[in-house]
Amino acid sequence: MLKVQNLTKLFEKNRAVSGATFDVARGELICLLGPSGCGKSTLLRMIAGLALPDAGRIDIDGKDVTEAQANRRPTAMVFQSHALWNHMTVAQNVAFGLRVQGLPKPEIAEKVAAALTLVGLDGFARRRPAELSGGQAQRVALARCLVVEPKVLLMDEPFSALDAHLRANLREELKALQRRLRLTTIFVTHDQEEAMELADRIVVMHAGRIEQIGRPGDLYLEPQTLTVARFIGQMNEATVTLKAGRADWLGQPVALPAPDGPVTLLCRPEDLQRDRAGIDVRVTRVIDLGPMIRVTVATDEGAALTWVCGREGQPQTGAPLTLRPSRLLAYRDGQRLGTAAPVANRIMAERV
Amino acid sequence: MTSDANPAGRSGAVRTMHLKENLAGLALVAAPLGLLLVLILLPTVSMVWNTFQVPVEGGTVTGIARYQAFFADSYSVANLRYTLIWTLISCVTALAISLGISLYLRFSEGRIATMIHALSLFPLFVPAIIISYALVRFLGPNGLLQLLLEQVGITGYRTPYLTPIGPFIGFVWENIPLPVLVITAGLSQVSDHAIEAARDLGAGAWRILFEILLPQVHRSLLIAFALIFLGVIGAYTVPYLLGPPAPEMMGVFMQRTLGNLQRPDEAQVQAVILMVLSSIVGGFYIATMLRGEVGRK
Ligand SMILES: Nc1ncnc2c1ncn2[C@@H]1O[C@H](COP(=O)(O)OP(=O)(O)O)[C@@H](O)[C@H]1O
Ligand SMILES: [Mg+2]
Numbered sequence: 001m002l003k004v005q006n007l008t009k010l011f012e013k014n015r016a017v018s019g020a021t022f023d024v025a026r027g028e029l030i031c032l033l034g035p036s037g038c039g040k041s042t043l044l045r046m047i048a049g050l051a052l053p054d055a056g057r058i059d060i061d062g063k064d065v066t067e068a069q070a071n072r073r074p075t076a077m078v079f080q081s082h083a084l085w086n087h088m089t090v091a092q093n094v095a096f097g098l099r100v101q102g103l104p105k106p107e108i109a110e111k112v113a114a115a116l117t118l119v120g121l122d123g124f125a126r127r128r129p130a131e132l133s134g135g136q137a138q139r140v141a142l143a144r145c146l147v148v149e150p151k152v153l154l155m156d157e158p159f160s161a162l163d164a165h166l167r168a169n170l171r172e173e174l175k176a177l178q179r180r181l182r183l184t185t186i187f188v189t190h191d192q193e194e195a196m197e198l199a200d201r202i203v204v205m206h207a208g209r210i211e212q213i214g215r216p217g218d219l220y221l222e223p224q225t226l227t228v229a230r231f232i233g234q235m236n237e238a239t240v241t242l243k244a245g246r247a248d249w250l251g252q253p254v255a256l257p258a259p260d261g262p263v264t265l266l267c268r269p270e271d272l273q274r275d276r277a278g279i280d281v282r283v284t285r286v287i288d289l290g291p292m293i294r295v296t297v298a299t300d301e302g303a304a305l306t307w308v309c310g311r312e313g314q315p316q317t318g319a320p321l322t323l324r325p326s327r328l329l330a331y332r333d334g335q336r337l338g339t340a341a342p343v344a345n346r347i348m349a350e351r352v
Numbered sequence: 353m354t355s356d357a358n359p360a361g362r363s364g365a366v367r368t369m370h371l372k373e374n375l376a377g378l379a380l381v382a383a384p385l386g387l388l389l390v391l392i393l394l395p396t397v398s399m400v401w402n403t404f405q406v407p408v409e410g411g412t413v414t415g416i417a418r419y420q421a422f423f424a425d426s427y428s429v430a431n432l433r434y435t436l437i438w439t440l441i442s443c444v445t446a447l448a449i450s451l452g453i454s455l456y457l458r459f460s461e462g463r464i465a466t467m468i469h470a471l472s473l474f475p476l477f478v479p480a481i482i483i484s485y486a487l488v489r490f491l492g493p494n495g496l497l498q499l500l501l502e503q504v505g506i507t508g509y510r511t512p513y514l515t516p517i518g519p520f521i522g523f524v525w526e527n528i529p530l531p532v533l534v535i536t537a538g539l540s541q542v543s544d545h546a547i548e549a550a551r552d553l554g555a556g557a558w559r560i561l562f563e564i565l566l567p568q569v570h571r572s573l574l575i576a577f578a579l580i581f582l583g584v585i586g587a588y589t590v591p592y593l594l595g596p597p598a599p600e601m602m603g604v605f606m607q608r609t610l611g612n613l614q615r616p617d618e619a620q621v622q623a624v625i626l627m628v629l630s631s632i633v634g635g636f637y638i639a640t641m642l643r644g645e646v647g648r649k
Contacts, residue, residue: 050548071554083545087567096563097553141549148553 001026001184002047002152007056009042015208016042020056022203022213024152027182029175031195034205035231040188041156043205047186048154049073061151071100076145077154081161083141084129090116090140091125097148115147118177135166142174146181153178153185160191171197192232196220204228226264226331235266236305236325247340249328250299251279256330256340263332265340267325269294269308277344278324281305283315297321396627403620418621427599432625434599438516439585442523443577449524450531450576455565457532458539469536476529484522484593488513491521518594519601523584531576538569571644578637582630602626 002024009017017039024030032040045051047058049070058066065073076097084093091112098108116122119139129137138158145153159167175198178185189195195202196216204211204219204227212224223229230237240247242263247254249265256263281297284304293314295307307323315321328340406417422428453472457465475483490496492513501509512518542565550564566573591601600608602622610619 048552050552070548070551071556075552077549077552079545079549081545082543083549085546085550085564086541096550096555100554100559144549144553 001028001061002186003057003059004043004047005057005059007043007046007053007058009039009046009051010054017046017053018208020205020210022210024184024186026184028200029178029183029185029187029198031199031202032186032188032205033192033195033199033202033231034190034211036190038205039208040190040205044077044154044156044186044188047152048075048077050077074151075154076148076150076152077156078138078141078145078158080157081134084132084137084144086129088129089125090121090127090129090132093129093140094144094147097144101148111147112143115143118146119143120173134162135170138162138170146183151184153183155185155187157188157190159194160189167194174198204231206231222336223329224336226266226334229266229329229331234269234306236269236272237264237266238303239264246343249325249340250301250303250305252325253343254325254328254340255343256338258330258332258337261332263330263337263340265328265330267328269306271327272305272307272323272325274309274313274321275324276322278322279305281321281323283317283319283321286315286317297323399620400624400627403617403624418617419625422618422621422625428605428622430599431602431605434516435585435602436629438520438523438601439581442520442527442584443580445520446524446527446580447531447573447577450528450535451573453528453532454535454539454569455561457536458542458565469532472532473529475526480522480526480587480589481593483525484590487518487522487525487594491518513594514596516596518596519587519591522590522594523587526590527580527583530579531573534572534576535569538572539565542568571640574640575637578633578640581633582637585630585633586626 005021007020020043034040046053094112094115095108119142121139159170203213206227212228219232238250240249243260245257281299284298285296287294292308297305330337330340404414405412406415457469493511498509550560586603588603592604606619606622609615
């Protein structure tokens, strides 16, 4: 449906986006995820035609639109804020795209009413944008795009100006609507929770480059680069030296079939378990998150680790523990090297 | 019932407080208002009253004979028509140019744009008389423009000096800054995203101009129009220095009637007619302002 190849945009030698390549299938929702300033908006604006790429190619539905102006592309975009026209009513805002297409008035009225129903704003047709809440304004902006039936719907952090509760509700509604209408959508966000919840696939960006493309679960379990591993979810990280396929991670011997050299090993908080054969630590902080407990611990050498556990067996601050990592992701030069497995530690070996 | 009485009593107290505040406010404006009344309104009323006093043998009667005389005099009517037409042409031209400059400034940034912005406000700091003399030296016979044209071989330059075009150029020059200020302020209310959203939905440049940008500044345009109109219709210096000897703008005509011809009665009639025209536009200005106020509520 949408095909982006090697797309690059420079702002005075500063590479805002470089070599972005990905596909979006019909009816798929793709999230562009990355920290602020990594080039998400620039990439989206190139797809919309609001910025022209310095290199690369964009195809929509098999047609090359790389050079086409924004008003000649079958895309429609929802912006973060302030994009409604204040001098028009809600209905006039939504009708705009149809009037541009020259549709007859009765047909416009019908489609506008249908679009407003779709986004749950029946009876708001004659309001002005100034009389809407932030969430309602974004619904109107969405209706304004949906009504022209774009081949690709683009959304640039549409909910990030709203409060968390409303954001969660709108997210769910959007996902339901997108599924029902089988909308091909690209959704930009810097919020990984939002991306995880919405996306069929996530495109993780960093410093203008695409780091990894994958389904939310795959990104979490198998991050292919160190950047992705650090960006998505929480990690306990330490760089150690690998020698003859063995290394020592904060006192825990691990095995990794790889050439000797430095390697960064990361462990998710939930991949630490209480185990008598493990790393000796002391609890420094206990944070009650409700469904689970987040515990910060310190090793004898002073390294801090984060561990999450259930409500039962909740430790006290200052208590000694032994924790054992069950799964460690290994990276060298920023790229995935494999998965390191813990091996029996020295004390155990002595006992045996 | 008792529960109702309490809020009612409180709202009564609130009303009294509002009244007190209003009274204090009135006291504050009383002095300037009084001055306005004594120094402007009273002389105006007395002058207007005076124009309806027609001298007859042995005294005066109230009537409109003086106005009939004005409208019966073809030269006076020609002056009035000339004033109105060129005031309108000057206003529309100044607004159109200002709109162009403001649109350019809205979509450009950098040094050149800043310079153009500063340049467009420059006439604000130059008195009309200096502008007029500068234009005479530039556009007048054997002025700079004519010399430059002759340098490149263009002869037969006909100076706009002492034709209606002369004051027209002066008025336009004088009246660029104000509309540029109000229109740029209006245009800056339209976010980049609002414009991009229109483009994204298929709108071309003209549609964006007429349906997105202009509606957001049309009130600014109306207000700027009224202010320029009021300034130009009663102008004296520019048409006196640059305009033709006849027909005359009303300001010049009035001054000549009063000063050279020593006919204060006729000058008063001219003044009242000018005042009526101005108050029509002034009323329209106030109506626009009020509509904005109500619209905001
Ligand atoms: N119009 C512009 N001119 C110059 N630099 C820009 C412009 N737009 C974006 N940039 C730069 O490009 C980079 C990417 O920006 P952007 O795409 O907005 O990031 P994101 O949306 O991920 O926060 C940033 O470093 C930003 O400063
Ligand atoms: Mg952005």
